[in-house]
Amino acid sequence: MQSALLVQLAKSLGKRQASLELRWMRRAIDSSHSGIPLDEMVSRRATGEPLQYILGTQPFGPLNLLTRPPVLIPRPETEHWALMFADRVAAMAADTPSHRRLKLLDLGTGTGCLPLLLAHTVPQGKLDTHAVDISQHALRLANENAALCGIPSQSASKNTFRTYLADFLANDFPGPSLASALPIDVLVSNPPYIPDNEKLPESVLNYEDPKALFGGPSGLDYYHGIARLLMRPGLFSTNAVVALEVGHKQADIVEALLRDTGRKTTVCLDPWGVKRAVIGYM
Amino acid sequence: MKQVKETEPFETAWDRWKETRQLLDETQVLLNDPDPSMRLMASEEYALLKDQATELLQSTFPTLLVPQSTTSHLSALLELKSGVGGQEAGLFVGEMLRMYQRLASDKGWKVDIIAKNDNDDGGVKDAIVEVKGAGAYDALRYESGVHRVQRVPATDSKGRVHTSAVAVLVMPLVEENDKQGEELFTMDEIKLEVMRARGAGGQHVNKTESAVRLTHIPTGITVSMQDERSQHQNRRRAFQVLRSRLLDQKIQKDMAARRATRLNLVSSADRSDKIRTYNFAQERVTDHRIGLTLMNLSSVMEGDGLLDFIEALQKHQNETEMEEMLANDID
Numbered sequence: 309m310q311s312a313l314l315v316q317l318a319k320s321l322g323k324r325q326a327s328l329e330l331r332w333m334r335r336a337i338d339s340s341h342s343g344i345p346l347d348e349m350v351s352r353r354a355t356g357e358p359l360q361y362i363l364g365t366q367p368f369g370p371l372n373l374l375t376r377p378p379v380l381i382p383r384p385e386t387e388h389w390a391l392m393f394a395d396r397v398a399a400m401a402a403d404t405p406s407h408r409r410l411k412l413l414d415l416g417t418g419t420g421c422l423p424l425l426l427a428h429t430v431p432q433g434k435l436d437t438h439a440v441d442i443s444q445h446a447l448r449l450a451n452e453n454a455a456l457c458g459i460p461s462q463s464a465s466k467n468t469f470r471t472y473l474a475d476f477l478a479n480d481f482p483g484p485s486l487a488s489a490l491p492i493d494v495l496v497s498n499p500p501y502i503p504d505n506e507k508l509p510e511s512v513l514n515y516e517d518p519k520a521l522f523g524g525p526s527g528l529d530y531y532h533g534i535a536r537l538l539m540r541p542g543l544f545s546t547n548a549v550v551a552l553e554v555g556h557k558q559a560d561i562v563e564a565l566l567r568d569t570g571r572k573t574t575v576c577l578d579p580w581g582v583k584r585a586v587i588g589y590m
Numbered sequence: 591m592k593q594v595k596e597t598e599p600f601e602t603a604w605d606r607w608k609e610t611r612q613l614l615d616e617t618q619v620l621l622n623d624p625d626p627s628m629r630l631m632a633s634e635e636y637a638l639l640k641d642q643a644t645e646l647l648q649s650t651f652p653t654l655l656v657p658q659s660t661t662s663h664l665s666a667l668l669e670l671k672s673g674v675g676g677q678e679a680g681l682f683v684g685e686m687l688r689m690y691q692r693l694a695s696d697k698g699w700k701v702d703i704i705a706k707n708d709n710d711d712g713g714v715k716d717a718i719v720e721v722k723g724a725g726a727y728d729a730l731r732y733e734s735g736v737h738r739v740q741r742v743p744a745t746d747s748k749g750r751v752h753t754s755a756v757a758v759l760v761m762p763l764v765e766e767n768d769k770q771g772e773e774l775f776t777m778d779e780i781k782l783e784v785m786r787a788r789g790a791g792g793q794h795v796n797k798t799e800s801a802v803r804l805t806h807i808p809t810g811i812t813v814s815m816q817d818e819r820s821q822h823q824n825r826r827r828a829f830q831v832l833r834s835r836l837l838d839q840k841i842q843k844d845m846a847a848r849r850a851t852r853l854n855l856v857s858s859a860d861r862s863d864k865i866r867t868y869n870f871a872q873e874r875v876t877d878h879r880i881g882l883t884l885m886n887l888s889s890v891m892e893g894d895g896l897l898d899f900i901e902a903l904q905k906h907q908n909e910t911e912m913e914e915m916l917a918n919d920i921d
């Protein structure tokens with residue numbers, strides 16, 4: 309029975325990956341985090357459904373986040389640069405006067421992974437995070453994740469997390485509802501960056517939200533939009549820091565875009581050696 | 591300051607010894623007192639004091655001579671690997687895992703299996719287990735070595751006895767925020783690799799690729815970890831195992847150096863040496879280092895028989911250390 313499932317899974321994943329994933333499935337069932345029978349998990353996975361949607365969770369740094377279709381699943385590349393960036397924001401928080409809190413804006417929050425990790429990691433009571441997304445599904449999931457991680461929407465003593473339904477490429481963005489998020493001290497985003505015509509694995513294409521993946525013909529539409537926001541007066545504090553995840557060939561172009569807004573830049577490599585995030589600072 | 595604290599027990603014992611001697615002298619005079627009731631009291635007192643003095647001489651002083659363990663606060667990291675014997679060895683790894691889990695729960699230690707590779711036939715190829723609790727390392731450290739099992743496998747229709755082996759390595763567990771861990775390596779001595787290419791990565795790929803491999807360049811020690819779905823978590827585990835391996839190496843080196851300075855030629859068991867045999871047909875477990883045999887295999891595997899071995903080994907170790915010291919003094 310078990311070995312039959314392993315064979316079924318190994319056909320689509322290879323033996324090494326199949327035995328790992330089978331173990332994670334079994335672990336989710338044993339700890340009663342999932343009520344789905346093992347054979348159903350295996351047949352769903354064998355037809356290409358992402359493991360994270362089947363199990364309903366994905367670890368992200370020290371956090372365990374809920375995942376649900378079609379909201380973009382947090383990637384290990386994102387986890388990696390976000391953990392490094394969290395140290396930088398923690399240092400910024402330590403440098404600000406004791407009565408002042410930093411304001412963070414996340415554009416295209418998805419599961420909420422970026423602001424929730426930062427709110428969890430940075431010393432408490434120093435950071436208010438504001439998360440924007442165009443998808444109701446995403447915002448609902450992000451709020452469930454905030455509750456799961458114990459991060460409130462309002463608190464004097466703790467870091468906070470709030471969500472806003474908005475299209476950040478729209479002309480009227482940020483609009484009056486985001487007034488409390490201004491001026492922004494930290495801007496983060498993992499915007500859709502895949503060029504429209506690019507081929508993707510079926511487990512991505514058939515399950516995850518295209519609105520979270522495709523960034524126009526070159527994949528760069530959202531970076532241009534973010535650069536325009538950075539030039540607008542009144543939105544950012546003078547020493548605001550920007551951290552943007554980029555696709556595997558986009559770091560140089562995005563660096564140039566951020567330099568044009570008067571910022572210096574550094575690039576973070578992901579664990580596979582790919583230029584994965586561009587940090588812009590004054 | 592540390593030295594003062596370490597010599598405190600000696601001082602206390604010595605003060606008690608002096609006091610007891612003085613009281614003995616004073617009481618001796620009263621043994622010849624003209625008053626009979628005084629004589630009676632004195633003789634009772636004298637007997638009591640004599641017992642106290644004997645206790646100090648025979649028991650308190652010798653235990654003070656054995657150096658205090660510097661590892662008594664440490665938890666342990668236990669590594670089990672199936673050796674020769676194929677399927678049988680793998681099955682016995684599983685049984686040994688349960689044996690150590692049972693011991694840990696009796697002792698009130700917390701057990702966490704942090705890596706485990708199962709064989710297709712139900713056995714366990716290898717496992718790394720964290721045993722958390724004070725004294726876990728000192729109790730388990732003499733389990734390091736090759737454990738041999740002799741029995742008829744369920745699968746052998748002819749009923750022949752097979753011999754297979756399991757290698758056990760017990761290392762001290764170094765907690766993440768333990769200062770001791772920081773001195774063991776620097777980050778530029780570490781090569782960190784992730785498994786396999788990931789193509790474009792990022793949003794293009796949602797396959798879980800969390801396996802990591804650490805290499806400590808100066809020693810060539812490598813640690814691979816793939817059990818967790820989070821790469822971050824696997825990296826933390828891998829560093830934990832690396833710290834334990836490095837601290838273990840350091841302790842072994844210190845011990846070898848200490849032995850060398852004592853001019854003692856009796857070597858301790860090498861880790862590739864066979865240390866214990868579990869013979870199922872005879873219901874027998876023998877520890878080859880101290881020649882101790884228990885004719886109750888099931889109590890070792892399932893009861894408190896293992897504790898008998900552990901205590902005997904600790905006692906043996908204390909005695910050996912004392913003999914080494916005395917031999918050194920005579921030289």
